[in-house]
Amino acid sequence: MTTVETMKAAVVTALDAPWEVKAVPRPRPGPAQVLIRVRASGLCYTDVHLSQGGLLPLELPAVLGHEPVGEIVEIGSAVRTRKVGDRVGTSALQAGCGRCEWCSRGDIIDCADQKLLMIHRFGGHAEYLVAEEAATMLLPDGLSFEQAAPIFCAGNTVWSGLRAAEPLPGARVAVVGIGGLGHLALQYAKAAGFRAIAITRSKDKHALSRELGADEVVEDGEALARIGGADVILSTANSYRTASDALRGLRPRGSLVVMGAAGPEEDLVIPNRTVFPQMMVNRQKILFSQQNGREFVHEAVQLAASGKIRVLTETYSLDDARKAYDRVSAGAVRFRAVLVP
Ligand SMILES: [Zn+2]
Ligand SMILES: [Zn+2]
Structure with a gap:
């Protein structure tokens, strides 16, 4: 038996x-x-x-x-x-x-x-x-x-996404969504020698973002543009809205890397009035990344x-x-x- x-x-x-x-x-x-x-x-x-x-x-x-x-x-x-x-x-x-x-x-x-x-x-x-x-x-x-x-x-996802954008030395890397993926994305960006920027509307995440390595914390894409923008935006949230908005702060030749999936009802929108012409003129990219x-x-x-x-x-x-x-x-x-x- x-x-x-x-x-x-x-x-x-x-x-x-x-x-x-x-x-x-x-x-x-x-x-x-x-x-x-x-x-x-x-x-x-x-x-x-x-x-x-x-x-x-x-x-x-x-x-x-x-x-x-x-x-x-x-x-x-x-x-x-x-x-x-x-x-x-x-x-x-x-x-x-x-x-x-x-x-x-x-x-x-x-x-x-x-x-x-x-x-x-x-x-x-x-x-x-x-x-x-x-x-x-x-x-x-x-x-x-x-x-x-x-x-x-999680770590592999954010690191794969950052590497997929092929940032130049000294690049400015912004992270949307300071959660399971995002709190690692900030740390990986900083550990690899980039300038790390957190984009969050949650006031309670500002101090934490800085502890995790963020050099700067901003509320939205307009604020990102005001501090000089980002070469790479890593979208780690389970929603696309903040990433769409953050595009206003993307620098020429920059990339938005989407690595968090939203629910089935939400589309990724590229606002035509504010962002689309900028993306054309500045030859920007949207990349989708997993591992x-x-x-x-x-x-x-x-x-x-x-x-x-x-x-x-x-x-x-x-x-x-x-x-x-x-x-x-x-x-x-x-x-x-x-x-x-
Ligand atoms: Zn997973
Ligand atoms: Zn095969």
Whole structure:
């Protein structure tokens, strides 16, 4: 008789319903996979979109979580570059098809047949996780699990977006939305030597923005223009309105990088009367960015390990996953909720 080993996980059993913390079968690693004992797993607003039936269809029951870190406790028979005891993290994207044009270019982020945590296999909000050996990244010594987890989505997202804009040395980088992504965007901009500017109408975020590294804090695009504008505007909010307004402060050849998705009812508007002519004349760009490749995860993790990035976290036990989810979906978390199984 064989007994199936189980693990505790936060399970989505129905769309738009509370997560259930319960026992599920513990996954076993295939030949090129590793089994990770999850030590921290960050919650992302993407978890909310997916739980509500947005972005991609979920096969239920599902376990979400796409910024997990932990220790390898078992390796598959073909694994050569990872060993039991390694501290690693991984992201949602586990593998491409290996056969299409994009995979052939080494660019699995554009593959149409990706294997993703949460969608094709259980994600990180659990005691254990199976990941592809090739999709794991070693954690530098001295970077704690709790600090490392949010880098694998949030940190990677903001750093990928900033790098996508290809800012020149000394560039002025403005951040819209000082939340889960934005509080990291300010820190990454500053850590990389750029001039960091926070755009926020929340008075209570002015002092905090400066603590996070903002050289200047302004209320809107007009105020941004008055202080000399920005070469890069990183839009990290779950709404496009502030980003549209901030365009008034974009410098010639500057880029707006959109990395936070709004709800289905909201369009990104380029105001014709105020902004459109300026964007034409000054040859400005709007870029859309998510996580643009493995090199940026590496850079984001290294900057975090250098001590220049401090993720502001609220930690929850796996048993409290439902409470953590409710706070994320209500926008109440300051600034990243992390499950610590
Ligand atoms: Zn995410
Ligand atoms: Zn492919």
